[in-house]
Amino acid sequence: MKILEPMPSTVPGVGEVLRDFGPAYAASGFLGLVFAASGPTAIILSVGAMGGLSSDQIASWFFGVFFVNGLITITLSWLYRQPLGVYWTIPGTVLVGPALTHLSFAEVVGAFYVTGLIILAVGASGWVRRAMQAVPMPIIMAMVAGVFLKFGLDLVKTVRGDIALGLPMTAAFLLLSAVPNLGRRVPPLLGALLVGAIVIVGLGRFDASTVGSFQVAHPVLAHPAWSANAMLELVIPLAITVLVVQNGQGFAVLAQAGHAAPVNASTVACGIGSLAAASVGAISSCVTGPTNALLVSTGEPRRHYTAAIWMGLLATVFGLLSPAFTRLLLAAPREYIALVAGFAMLRVLQAAFVTAFRDRFSLGALVCFLVTVADVTVLNVGGAFWGLVAGLAISRLLERPDFRVA
Structure with a gap:
């Protein structure tokens, strides 16, 4: 298909991938998995409990979002030699919770299938690239800054609220960042992660009983039901x-x-992944912002793809052993995950602010940022989308000369 971007003339072999790999990329890929397998999995557990899903259905959901998307991440990142981390839509998962209180799970799965078909069709049409080009980068990055601001705020609050854990991790991160020779040997994020793990174990804040109880996931084929109510309530918000x-x-x-x-x-690829995930009762796939921010947070851009491949491999293992790994990660304190995610997002948040408010479209970017942070939901669609709409509208109305600048 000519609409799809051409791949590099040669794809890296195993030897080249291993040569490009290193501690920094291993840390980034691992942190990407840790982020996805902590808070976001808790959201799935909460939604499953709200909808009365069985443990087998929830385990199958985990299998879909990790194993299926892990395979897609590996394939895309290898073929295009870029970090292309694919997981699942967290805001979309939040939307499913209330829907399950009055829709059957089969109806929700039917909505997953239709959403996957729409994503696949839109990607194959080439409309996505044109839509992305139509929205100025400063406004998009203002939306990214608004979404990621929570991670920065949580970092500050957690350091203040949990000094015993926050200070050692902060000290390790700053020391490894300030001393380049040390940072090359032990990436700052990895150092903070390891120091935090030592503190957690030393303070007895980790439930060791979760270790060793491994179970293999048994995905359950989900049978869809086609409901007009489910289509109207879920498909368009999920696709958006x-x-x-x-x-x-x-x-x-x-x-x-x-x-x-x-x-x-x-x-x-997200459309294909969404259809495959729907077959085992899991929500739609997407190229996630926070996870990819972790993948590109350190190291050389030309080698970032190895972090994505590594994360994809870890995700497939997590998917196969999701019941055990989910208990293991959720046993760690919430503060630990908040600190790791906050440190990882600092540079990305800085770059987002610089791009958003550097010169053109600054007023539209500000409006986009404010609406995104306010997170007002309209028509079951969250604040990030409405932030883009509001920012673009304000720039079209009040910053028209910026659109004429090449």
Whole structure:
């Protein structure tokens, strides 16, 4: 298909991938998995409990979002030699919770299937790339800054609220960042992660009984039901969340790090992944912002793809052993995850603010940022999407000369 971006003339062999790999990329990929397997999995557990899903259905959901998306991440990142981390839509998962109180799970699965078809069709049409080009980068990055601001605020609050854990991790991160020779040997994020793990174990804040109880996931084929109510309530919000909000964040983060992501090919892959995930009762796939921010947070851009491949491999293992790994990660204190995510997001948040408010479209970017942070939900669609709409509208109305600048 000509609409899909061409792949590099040669794809890296195993030896080249291993040569490009290193401690910094291992840390970034591992942190990407840790982020996805902590707070976001808790959201799935909460939604599953709200909808009365069985433990087998929830385990199957975990299998879909980790194993299926892990395979897509590996394939895309290897073929395009870029970090293209694919997971699932977290805001979309939040939307599913209330829907399950009055819709059957089969009806929700039917909505997952239709959403996957829409994502696939839009990606194959090439509409996504044109839509991304129609929205100025400062406004997109203002939306990214608004979404990621929470991680920075949580970092500050957690350091203040949990000094015993926050101070050692902060000291390790700052020391390794300030001394380049040390930082090259032990990446700052990895150092903070390890110091935090030592503190948690030393203070007895980790439930060791979760270790060793491994179970293999048994995915359950989900049978869809076709309901007009489910289509109206879920399909359009889910499709908007994936195509505009989530993928928009992911592509913007990658662009900021110097990667020209294959937008159409990635969207098509997300559509295929969404259909595969729906078959086991899991929500739609997307190119996530926070995870890709972790993948590009350190190291050389040309080697970032190895972090994504590593994360994809870890995700497939997590998917196969999701019941055990989920208990293991959720046993760690919430503060630990908040600190790691906050440190990882600092540079990305800084770059987002610089791009958003450097020169053109600054008023539209400010409005986008404020609406995104306010997170007002309208028509079951979250604040990030409405932030883009409001920011673009304000720039079209009050910053028209900026659109005429090449």
